[in-house]
Amino acid sequence: MANVAEILRDVLGDSLGSDAVLSPDALALPPYLTPEAVVCPATEAELAAVMACAHQHRWRVVPCGSGSKLTWGGLGNGVDLVVSTARLSQVIEHAVGDMTLTAQAGVTLADLVPRLAQHNQFLAIDPAYPERATLGGIVATADTGSLRQRYGGLRDMLIGISFVRYDGQIAKAGGRVVKNVAGYDLMKLLTGSYGTLGIVSQLTFRLYPGQDVSGTVVVTGAADRVDGLVGALRLSPLTPVAMDVLSPALAAHLGYGETFALLVRFQSIGPGVEEQVASLLSLVGEGLSARILDGVEDEQAWATACAALFPPASEQNDAVVAKVGVLPAKAVGWLAALPEGSLARLHGGSGIGTVRWATATAEMVKEVRSNAEAASGYLTLLEAPISLKKSIDVWGYSGSALGMMKAIKAQFDPHDILSPGRFVGGI
Numbered sequence: 001m002a003n004v005a006e007i008l009r010d011v012l013g014d015s016l017g018s019d020a021v022l023s024p025d026a027l028a029l030p031p032y033l034t035p036e037a038v039v040c041p042a043t044e045a046e047l048a049a050v051m052a053c054a055h056q057h058r059w060r061v062v063p064c065g066s067g068s069k070l071t072w073g074g075l076g077n078g079v080d081l082v083v084s085t086a087r088l089s090q091v092i093e094h095a096v097g098d099m100t101l102t103a104q105a106g107v108t109l110a111d112l113v114p115r116l117a118q119h120n121q122f123l124a125i126d127p128a129y130p131e132r133a134t135l136g137g138i139v140a141t142a143d144t145g146s147l148r149q150r151y152g153g154l155r156d157m158l159i160g161i162s163f164v165r166y167d168g169q170i171a172k173a174g175g176r177v178v179k180n181v182a183g184y185d186l187m188k189l190l191t192g193s194y195g196t197l198g199i200v201s202q203l204t205f206r207l208y209p210g211q212d213v214s215g216t217v218v219v220t221g222a223a224d225r226v227d228g229l230v231g232a233l234r235l236s237p238l239t240p241v242a243m244d245v246l247s248p249a250l251a252a253h254l255g256y257g258e259t260f261a262l263l264v265r266f267q268s269i270g271p272g273v274e275e276q277v278a279s280l281l282s283l284v285g286e287g288l289s290a291r292i293l294d295g296v297e298d299e300q301a302w303a304t305a306c307a308a309l310f311p312p313a314s315e316q317n318d319a320v321v322a323k324v325g326v327l328p329a330k331a332v333g334w335l336a337a338l339p340e341g342s343l344a345r346l347h348g349g350s351g352i353g354t355v356r357w358a359t360a361t362a363e364m365v366k367e368v369r370s371n372a373e374a375a376s377g378y379l380t381l382l383e384a385p386i387s388l389k390k391s392i393d394v395w396g397y398s399g400s401a402l403g404m405m406k407a408i409k410a411q412f413d414p415h416d417i418l419s420p421g422r423f424v425g426g427i
Contacts, residue, residue, distance in 0.1 A: 004081050005037035008053060015049050017042055020087075027084060030071045032386055033062065035082045042087040044104075044162070044170060044201045051199065052168025054081060060417050063195040065106055065134030069141050072382045073194050074394045077421035085136050088201060091115070099207040102160065105136025105200045120210040124151035126302070128310040128354075136200040142192030146265075146302065149349045150241035151208065158187040160204030163197075166413045174204065189408070195419040196427055197412040211241075211267035216298045217280050219262040220251065221288035226260040227332035230348050232283050233264065234328070238276050240264045242302065243348035247335050247355075250343040253308050254301070260332065262348070263301060308343055309354045320360040320384045322368075325352040326377035334375045339364060351377065360384070362391045369396050395424045 005021050022038045029035070041047040054061050059080035064070050066086055088104035091112070095101070096119050103112070109123070110131045116122050126145035127133045133143070139161075144153045151157065160174035163186075173186035190197055219229060230245060242265040246254070251261035266276045277292060284290045293301050309321065324344075326334045328351040335344055338355065346353035355368070365388070369379035381394045402425045409416075409427050421427075 003036050004057075004059060007057065008037065008039060008050065011053050012046075012049050016046050020046065024082070027064075027067050027082060029067070029082065030386075032075050033070065033079055033082065035062070035079045037080075038082045038084060040084045040087045044088065044164070047083070047085070047088065047199060047201055048164050048168045048170055050081075050083060050168075051164050051166065054083075054417060055167045055415070058415060058417060060420050061199075062419050062422070063136075063140070063199040065137035066108065066132045068129040068132040069137050069143070069382075072141055073422040074426070075386065075389055075421065076419065077426075079420075083199060085199065085201065086134065088136075092202065094119070096121070099209070100159065100204055101207055102202065102204040103135055104202055105134060105139075107135050109133050109135065109138065116207065117210065121207045122210055123205055124157060124208050125154065126306065128306065130306070135203050135205075139191050139200060139203060140193060140195050145306070146242035146244050146345075146347055148352070149243045149347055150239065153191075155188045155191050157206045158191060158203060159206055160202075161187045161190060161200060162202035163190060164199045164201055166198070166415065166418055170201070171198065194423050196409060196423045197418065199418070211269075213270045213273045214265065214267045214294070214298050215273045215277055216263055216265045216293040216301050217277055217290055218256060218293060218301070219264070219284055219288050219290045220256050220259050223260050223332050223336040225285070225287045226262050229262060229283060229285070229288060230332060231329070233280070233348065236279070236283065238279055239266075240276070241267045244305070244345045244353070245331055245335060245348055246305070247338055247342050247344040249341050250305065250308060250345060253343060254304055260335070263305070265298070265302065305345060309345065309356050318359055318385050320357045320365065320388065321382045322355050322365070323352070323380045323382055324355055324368075324372050324377060325350070326372050326375035327351055330375035330377075334371060334377070337371050338368065351375075354382075355379075360388065362388060365392055373398070397424045 008021050020040050024035050024038055027038050039050050041050055061081050061083055062079045063083045085106040088106035090104045092102040124147045126147050127138045127143040139154055142154055162172045165171055244263045246261040248258045252258040266273045331346040331351045342355055344355035372379045
């Protein structure tokens with residue numbers, strides 16, 4: 001009986017590049033993903049042909065970009081084929097005057113940054129694994145980062161999308177201009193859907209102008225003092241581009257001492273940054289200490305914090321990483337209740353963030369999740385050993401929208417072939 005790779009080569013023939021079908025060893029897959037083949041189409045038409053073939057044979061498909069976030073979410077219900085968009089790596093259009101960018105899903109953020117910088121523009125996201133993360137994977141996992149304090153989440157900057165449906169048909173929504181409101185707002189629906197509704201092939205984002213000067217203020221002190229300052233900042237007219245609260249363990253890891261730390265970043269013209277930094281320092285009261293970072297130190301502070309939570313794969317071992325969200329007013333209190341040694345940061349304006357443990361038990365994760373829920377929030381396991389993901393609900397969703405989610409899934413993927421079991425409620 002022919003396997004998946006043989007069928008793809010036989011059925012698609014000349015419509016698929018000779019080097020597009022690979023063995024499973026060609027991609028660094030988690031041990032629980034055991035597909036018969038990996039396919040890397042180079043065009044949207046090839047991607048559509050692959051999905052039409054998968055639909056015909058009822059293959060279970062897991063989409064990915066570079067594979068940096070394949071371990072996120074649920075373990076899934078088995079997979080026959082992994083479809084990588086890594087070769088869909090073309091920038092379609094950079095409308096400099098309109099400040100929009102249209103690119104294929106496999107374009108990496110690392111390749112995009114210098115290209116946009118030539119025109120003094122940037123895409124306002126700072127995701128996990130920034131060197132490997134592709135635009136499609138970033139959108140599929142809704143991975144924005146600290147810059148959401150000023151620029152919002154991905155749903156706020158994504159204005160157009162093309163994706164391949166379960167049956168190989170290509171669907172589009174939105175457009176290439178910011179004011180385009182044609183069609184259904186599928187951009188918001190597919191953002192954070194973990195590839196369960198379709199395979200993203202092309203995206204259009206709004207861009208932002210680069211800023212002349214960047215500076216970060218690092219404030220350290222006891223939890224109650226930091227909490228008071230965060231509250232004062234929310235009520236102030238200051239406009240930081242990022243504002244993160246760090247747990248003592250993460251602060252110590254970054255060299256700020258084993259105490260709570262608040263990182264506040266300002267970007268603007270030079271006098272504007274100076275004025276905002278001075279205003280922030282005037283709010284720093286007794287019991288808190290502050291230092292100002294600029295230039296290389298400013299850049300390194302944020303890059304190092306991200307790398308501490310999302311180190312290279314070679315350093316992962318049995319680490320447990322979770323995405324969390326709590327009410328912003330309860331963020332510092334939630335961090336204070338974490339087990340000792342927890343590397344964690346929460347974005348001060350949204351209460352969304354990340355916590356990382358070298359090791360963790362199911363009981364410990366459940367307790368931390370319970371604390372998040374008590375703070376009107378949630379905890380979702382991203383990365384964890386297989387045994388832990390099997391012993392605990394990865395998503396821990398307790399809301400009332402599961403029925404609607406399943407109905408949407410049935411409309412977009414009636415045969416349940418796209419990322420089966422990776423999303424909330426086993427979707």
